[in-house]
Amino acid sequence: MRSPFIFPVISLAAALVVLPAHAASSDWHQNEGGRIRLVTASQPDAEGRLQGVLEIDLKPGWKTYWRDPGDSGVPPQITVDGKRFREAKLDFPAPSRHDDGYSEWAGYDRSVLLPVSFTVADGAAPMGSIAAQVLVGICEKICIPVHADLEVDLAKPSHEAVEEALVRNARAALPGRAAADFGVSVIASENGVLEVEASLPHGAQSVELFVAGEEGYAFATPARKAQDGRLVFELPILARPAQKPLGEGVPYTLTSSAGAVSGFLPYP
The missing domain is CATH 2.60.40 (Immunoglobulin-like)
Known part of the structure; x- marks a missing residue:
């Protein structure tokens, strides 16, 4: 007699084959004040969003900006090529107030994880790669605009547990x-x-x-x-x-x- 558990086991095995992990990261982009990279984790959700993080790793004494940096700062910005992902939206942990002697501004005086939601383009397969253009301001005594072209190959996951934890921790640190x-x-x-x-x-x-x-x-x-x-x-x-x-x-x-x-x- 055919076992009633054969089909569920086969279905689960098939799912594991056709739904590979998306945890992956770009190479680091090095700059004078630190380095930045993109990290992604998990699968796109039912609404076609893939969660990730823009990781800004600062050297001691350097700072970066919140979403509104004040009169003369550079807010973090990210755009995608639109072929596979049509939108990238940043979220921001709580900032602190800074005064550089010229103006007051909001930002971070430590390394920071900015959650990113990537929206899959209509009709596009979620696999492949994310090609993103990133602009951040990184400051010591003066602000340096940092432009970076970052690419995440979703078909080549690396340290999945680490990347999943980064994304999880970044979202958990957001304001309520x-x-x-x-x-x-x-x-x-x-x-x-x-x-x-x-x-x-x-x-x-x-x-x-x-x-x-x-x-x-x-x-x-x-x-x-x-x-x-x-x-x-x-x-x-x-x-x-x-x-x-x-x-x-x-x-x-x-x-x-x-x-x-x-x-x-x-x-x-």
Whole structure:
């Protein structure tokens, strides 16, 4: 009599053959302040996204920028060739505030992992390679724009356990999702100033607000003030588009001793 377990075993074996691991990495691109590379892990999900990491390994004393670096910085950027992957989207761990004597800016004074989501192009097979163009600013006393062409051969996995762990750790280090009891809400937007109130867990200290000027917006460094027992930030609006965009809103990250969250403010 035919065993009822033959077909499941054959199906599993077939799946292992046709779904090879995608954990792989590019070569390191060396520069004066450190090195950068791309790492990918896992399979594309049901929506055609492959998770990865832009790893920025800094030498001591060097820094790099957050998504909004201020007036004169270089935000991390990544583009793909569009043949196999049509989009690459960066996410950002919580930054810290820096003052170089010329301006204040948001970024990282340590090596950092920036999660990347690659979206498979319509009709493209997920195997092959990712060809990406990366631009980051790496700074000691002055900022050096670093351009790199990075290629990940998905058909040649290397240290899969290491790469999987890098991607997992990078996503775990992202700020949580803002909520009513830990986040920021708009109080007013008038006279060229966006005024917001921070809600925080009990006892939270060392609070910082970072707002990303994107879609044609630009903001000055948030100014903190106490107002009737509330924590309020004023953000001078330095530039705005002619029409409000249709996206989710202005991205922000709120950091404190209780952790960090990210969310969106309505376009002013």
